[in-house]
Amino acid sequence: MKRRTTIPLGSQACSAVGPYRCPVVLGLLFLFWTPVLASPVLDSLLQHSKDLTREGQHEAAITFLEQQLEASWPADLDRAQLHHRIGINYFLLGGSETHFERAEQQLLWALELRLAARAEDGVLFSSYFMLANLNYNYRNFEAVIQYAQVAARLMEESTISKRDYNLGRAYYLLSVGYEETGDQDQALAFGEQALEGFERLGHKVYRIRCYNQLGLVHLAREEYERAIAYYQKILALPDLSERHLANAHNNLGMVHERMNDPQRAIQTYRKAEQINRQIYATARTSPRHLAVAGTLENIGIASTNLRE
Secondary structure, eight states: OOOOOOOOSSSSOOOOOSSSOOTHHHHHTTTTOOOOOOOHHHHHHHHHHHHHHHTTOHHHHHHHHHHHHTSOOOOHHHHHHHHHHHHHHHHHHOSSHHHHHHHHHHHHHHHHHHHHTTOOHHHHHHHHHHHHHHHHHTTOHHHHHHHHHHHHHHHHTOOOTTHHHHHHHHHHHHHHHHHHTTOHHHHHHHHHHHHHHHHHHTOHHHHHHHHHHHHHHHHHTTOHHHHHHHHHHHHTSTTOOHHHHHHHHHHHHHHHHHTTOHHHHHHHHHHHHHHHHHHTOSTTTTTTSHHHHHHHHHHHHHHHHHHO
């Protein structure tokens, strides 16, 4: 069976082959909250860098932060903050091995300083989580597991206010890492733990991600009815975004195709295609947008299987 095109869910394309699952989104929810007690002067400088980051001016943010590093910041945690923010902006630039290496270097420097300063759990978590997330974007899944394991242990033993939310995100990354490296039992266990936590917290977006992830795990385990049940849970949610709706239909189509029902798979892919065309209806993006093109490729593969 041919490999499938992944459709991006945002401004950056995913490199993964298969169903919708865009790792960059994981980081975006976390990039602008960093639990560090910096000096008042540094707080102001960091806020300016965050404003540049929000505006998409990542290179300008990097230049500004590097200029601040040239100043005399005696505290390890202050310098760590600057390195961490530079790493985040290289992470968001993305798209090249050079950006990955620079992001990783800056994040590791920040982590080293934070460990030396005996930083609090939430601060250390931010370093390990971002390193896991960075490697997730570049499909280094063994490294994802390595960093996410430490992040999870920090939260398992922590009493900070965001403990359950952070723990759920670490478990989610562990589920993805283990699924991608072929350990479906571990992937299932961590995916279920993540979902349990986010259901308890009432976090809709991460519940959807967990439903998708558990659907993929059951698909890999050839437990097709269970996979379908998770995608149907997504479709049953109220006020579902068009992207999540298209996502669920695309992944559901993959399940039907694995069940040797290409005709039903095509019907389901068509629903995803129609929704994606509505999302990307501008002349600039449609029909060439990767979301539409990827769905059309999935339809073509299913059509070939139907003819065979």
